[in-house]
Amino acid sequence: MILGFIQFNPEYGVWSWLTFWIVIVSIILTLGFTVVVFIGGIGDLRFLLKAMDEETVDESDDGRVVTPSEQAKPSSSDA
Amino acid sequence: MTFSPIDLSIFAVGFAFFLGWAIYLNAKCRSVADYLVSGRKVRMWLGMGAGIGGEIGLISIAAMCEQGYLHGFSFVTINILSLLIVVPLFGIFGFGIERFRATRAMSVPQYVEMRYSRNLRVLIGIINCLAGVLQMCIFPIGGAIFVRRLLGAPEITAVAGMNVPTDWILMVILLVCPLIFTTLGGYTTLMVTNFFQGMLVMLALTWLFLHLVCHAQNPPSLVGGFQTFWTGLEDNLKSAGVNPFADNPDAYGWQWFIFLNLMTILLQFSYGPYLQQYAAMDKPKTVSRSYLLSQVFGFGRGLIVFGIGVAAVAALGRTGPPNIAAAQWSNYATPYYLAMTGIPAGLMGLLLVALLFADVAVTDKYILSWSTSIVNDCIYPFRKAPFTPKQHIRAVRLTVLSLCVLFFLFGLTYTPGMTIWSFMWLTANLIGGSGIVVLAGMYWRGAKTLGAYACVAVCVVVPIADVVTRLVLARLPGAHSLPWTPEQTGLYTYLAGAILMVVGSLCSPEQSRFWDLGKTVRELNAKSK
Numbered sequence: 318m319i320l321g322f323i324q325f326n327p328e329y330g331v332w333s334w335l336t337f338w339i340v341i342v343s344i345i346l347t348l349g350f351t352v353v354v355f356i357g358g359i360g361d362l363r364f365l366l367k368a369m370d371e372e373t374v375d376e377s378d379d380g381r382v383v384t385p386s387e388q389a390k391p392s393s394s395d396a
Numbered sequence: 397m398t399f400s401p402i403d404l405s406i407f408a409v410g411f412a413f414f415l416g417w418a419i420y421l422n423a424k425c426r427s428v429a430d431y432l433v434s435g436r437k438v439r440m441w442l443g444m445g446a447g448i449g450g451e452i453g454l455i456s457i458a459a460m461c462e463q464g465y466l467h468g469f470s471f472v473t474i475n476i477l478s479l480l481i482v483v484p485l486f487g488i489f490g491f492g493i494e495r496f497r498a499t500r501a502m503s504v505p506q507y508v509e510m511r512y513s514r515n516l517r518v519l520i521g522i523i524n525c526l527a528g529v530l531q532m533c534i535f536p537i538g539g540a541i542f543v544r545r546l547l548g549a550p551e552i553t554a555v556a557g558m559n560v561p562t563d564w565i566l567m568v569i570l571l572v573c574p575l576i577f578t579t580l581g582g583y584t585t586l587m588v589t590n591f592f593q594g595m596l597v598m599l600a601l602t603w604l605f606l607h608l609v610c611h612a613q614n615p616p617s618l619v620g621g622f623q624t625f626w627t628g629l630e631d632n633l634k635s636a637g638v639n640p641f642a643d644n645p646d647a648y649g650w651q652w653f654i655f656l657n658l659m660t661i662l663l664q665f666s667y668g669p670y671l672q673q674y675a676a677m678d679k680p681k682t683v684s685r686s687y688l689l690s691q692v693f694g695f696g697r698g699l700i701v702f703g704i705g706v707a708a709v710a711a712l713g714r715t716g717p718p719n720i721a722a723a724q725w726s727n728y729a730t731p732y733y734l735a736m737t738g739i740p741a742g743l744m745g746l747l748l749v750a751l752l753f754a755d756v757a758v759t760d761k762y763i764l765s766w767s768t769s770i771v772n773d774c775i776y777p778f779r780k781a782p783f784t785p786k787q788h789i790r791a792v793r794l795t796v797l798s799l800c801v802l803f804f805l806f807g808l809t810y811t812p813g814m815t816i817w818s819f820m821w822l823t824a825n826l827i828g829g830s831g832i833v834v835l836a837g838m839y840w841r842g843a844k845t846l847g848a849y850a851c852v853a854v855c856v857v858v859p860i861a862d863v864v865t866r867l868v869l870a871r872l873p874g875a876h877s878l879p880w881t882p883e884q885t886g887l888y889t890y891l892a893g894a895i896l897m898v899v900g901s902l903c904s905p906e907q908s909r910f911w912d913l914g915k916t917v918r919e920l921n922a923k924s925k
Contacts, residue, residue, distance in 0.1 A: 322619050326630045332638040336469050337626060339476070340699050344602075347696025350689075351598045354448065357441025358591050368437040369424045369584070 399547070399744060406745030410596070414589050414753055418580040421588060438587055440685055446587040447690045448697065449594030450669075453758025454539035454570070454751050457601075457701055459816035461542075461730035464705025466815070467648060468629050468637025471702060474653055475695055481657055487688025492665050495838045495913040498920055503765075504666055504830055505773035511837040511909055512845045514777060519849075520830045521773025523856055527826035528668060528766045529799060532759075534819055537807030538727075539755050540566035545731030546751075567807045571800045573752060574759040578796050586760045593753040598697065600750035603743055604734075605700050608707040611737060628710025637706075655883040658890055662831030663824060665838075668765040708733035726815060767795035818882075822863065825886050829855025829893050836897050841910040847900030851893040858889045 325333040438446070463471060485491045501507035504524060509517035540563045544551075553562045577585055610616040612624040629637045636646035640653065664670055708730040716725030739747065771791045776783065783791060829852045836843035862885040866878060 323623055323626055325626070329630065329635055329638055332473075332635070332642075333626075333630060336472050336638045339472055340469055340703070343696035343699055344703075345696075347694070347700070348598070348602060350696075351448070351595065354441055354445045355595050358445040361439035361442035362588060362591070364439060365437050365442060365584075365588075366424070 400741040402741045403745030403748065406742065407749050410746075410749035410753075414577070414592065414756075417588055417592070418577050418585045421585045422580040424584070440689075442587065442591055444690050445591040445594050447590075447594075448694060449590035449592070449597065449754075449757045450586075450761045451690075451694065451758075452594065452597050452601075452697065452701070452754055453535070454542065454755035455535045455816065455820075456758065457751065457754060458538050458542040458727070458730075459820070460698060460701040461705035461708070462726050462815055463817060464702035465709045465729045466705075466726050467640070467646065468633040468706055468709065469699070469702060470636060470638055470640040470642075470648060472638075472699065474640045474648060474656065475698070477653065478657055478660065479691060479695065482660060483688060483691050485661070486664060487685070487691055490687075490917070492835055492838060493687065494917045494921075496665065496671060496834070498913050498916040499838075503668060503769050503772055504671055504834055505769060507834060507837070508830070508848075511843075512833075512848055516833075516845055516848055516852075517773055518777050520833070520852060521769055521777075523852065524666065524668060524827050524830055525766055525770050525774060527823050528762065528769070529802070531820055531823035532762055532766065532799070533803050533806040534810070534816065535755070535759055535762075536567045536570045536803050537563065537810045538816055539570050539751075540564075540807070541727060542731050543570075543748075543751060545728050546734050548735040564804075564808065567804055570752075570755045570759070571804055574756045574763060575796065575800055577756050578760050578764055579793055583764060586757070586764060589753065590757045590761070593750070593757045596746070597750040597754050598700075600743070600746045601700050601704070604739070604747060605703045605707070607740065607743065608704060608734075608737065612707065612711065625707060625710050629706050632709050632713050637709075651881065651883050651887070655887050658887065659821065659824065659828060662828040662835075662890065664831070665834040666827045666829075666831030667824070668769050669762045704734075705730050711737075763796050763799055764792070767792050767799060770795050821886075822859070822882065825859045825889070826856055828886070828890055829853075832890065832893050832897055836901070837910070838913055840901075841908055842901050843897065843910070844901040844904035844906045844908060846904035846906065847897040847902075850896035850900040854896055855889055855893045858892070859885060 323334075323337060325337070486493055496507065499507050499510065501510060503521075505517040505521035508520050543566050544562050549562050551562060552559045553565055554560075555565065577589060606618070609621040609625050610618050612621040612628070633646065634644060635642035636644040640648040641650060712729060712733055716729065720728060771788070775791065832851050832855070833843075833848040836847070862878070862882065866882075869878065
């Protein structure tokens with residue numbers, strides 16, 4: 318069976334030609350999307366670099382979970 | 397081995413470009429949050445581009461080529477059906493992933509401590525770290541094997557008068573580079589370099605795929621090449637090459653499909669590298685939008701890589717050379733075919749930069765995630781005094797270094813005995829139980845610590861028992877095996893874990909620490925408009 322420019326084995330019915338065209342169309346769409354992501358990503362990169370310079374640093378934001386009783390204790394920090 | 401001056405120049409320029417960015421970003425990193433989650437300032441397009449880069453690692457490329465070689469494009473149907481499930485779930489409704497971002501937790505165990513208890517955090521942290529580290533052990537050696545075959549390099553190389561296996565030298569390169577880049581700027585460096593690497597790998601792999609298709613026939617031709625390529629797929633893999641549910645022993649099958657989707661869903665709430673990426677995004681809506689677009693348009697990305705493996709089976713057939721064991725041949729077939737076909741000058745240099753930084757991208761992402769988890773969840777809870785920010789970052793870096801040494805030692809003794817995907821899914825199975833715990837914690841007020849312990853225990857013990865049993869049976873005389881597949885073990889383990897989560901929680905008198913994350917998600921999304 319010939320569909321488009323490719324000859325498919327009729328033994329595999331719709332699976333073969335459908336899979337082929339899904340692959341081709343998906344690849345084309347992905348390549349177009351990659352270009353869009355690249356352009357958008359450059360803008361976001363500029364934002365990230367600016368934000369890293371301008372945002373204030375919160376030193377308590379380090380992955381700990383501090384309970385209210387721990388918060389009330391005086392802290393001892395390593396030198 | 398063909399490696400021209402043009403290829404060397406491209407490789408050098410590419411390496412310098414990425415190194416330059418890493419050094420620059422290192423200078424800008426000012427806090428633990430900058431180092432571990434990019435200060436939560438990553439917007440959608442950058443996040444998506446970094447996601448593309450972070451998902452196409454060297455080991456992923458090797459694994460997908462192997463799958464393309466073994467099963468053709470039958471994964472297309474499976475992927476489409478999976479998209480119909482996960483895209484609405486995560487990409488539109490942001491199920492679970494938006495709520496996780498709203499917790500401001502940097503890791504799964506941190507959330508577990510917030511919601512359940514510190515002891516459960518430590519247990520889940522240890523289990524997830526062990527499973528994640530075990531999974532990563534295959535990354536450098538799997539990548540080294542692929543690259544050596546691709547280059548057509550000899551098995552042994554003389555270095556300073558000693559004969560050293562070439563795979564070991566490549567492993568050192570594939571470990572030192574991520575080490576450099578992780579040290580320089582942590583997650584911020586990772587996001588930016590992954591972004592550029594994602595673009596580069598798309599370019600290199602697309603060019604390679606088209607090159608292989610055109611040269612599938614002589615003289616080279618795109619249309620004629622596609623015909624030869626597709627006919628070769630049909631002739632060598634039969635129905636299993638296009639139909640995943642065909643009545644064919646080489647087909648994936650329905651159980652594999654169900655297990656894959658359940659695993660995919662649960663790993664969104666338990667797999668450290670995924671969650672750290674979500675934690676780095678600027679708001680919850682960015683997480684779901686990023687997921688949606690990544691899944692829909694990332695589908696084609698994977699097909700390009702599968703296509704390279706399909707080109708190998710179309711040209712070589714299913715049977716390997718007599719000097720390579722059958723169990724190992726599927727690992728080697730694609731790079732062997734690429735070396736045999738020949739890659740033009742220019743493309744080879746681009747491909748090597750792309751593959752090296754594909755390895756850096758994924759190894760960086762995963763090693764940083766697991767190192768963060770080891771420090772935060774396995775070391776930090778036992779300290780009397782908190783880390784200073786400098787100590788915290790230094791501890792993560794030392795852990796990264798230690799893991800690299802461990803992966804190298806593993807690679808010295810590794811021999812492929814199963815497909816790369818089988819190894820990775822098997823180790824990820826151990827982490828799925830914490831996905832059930834996290835999901836229940838975020839959506840069900842009644843989820844309690846006792847139920848969580850029971851769920852995690854069964855999701856660790858049963859898969860390990862299954863693996864050990866299979867290994868013991870394989871060594872006994874005669875053809876012994878369990879009457880069910882590893883996918884069935886995974887499926888029913890998750891079912892049992894979920895039931896135990898519910899039953900254990902209902903039996904527990906503990907006061908629930910539930911808080912309404914749905915409200916937090918709405919507030920955060922509204923605030924950022």
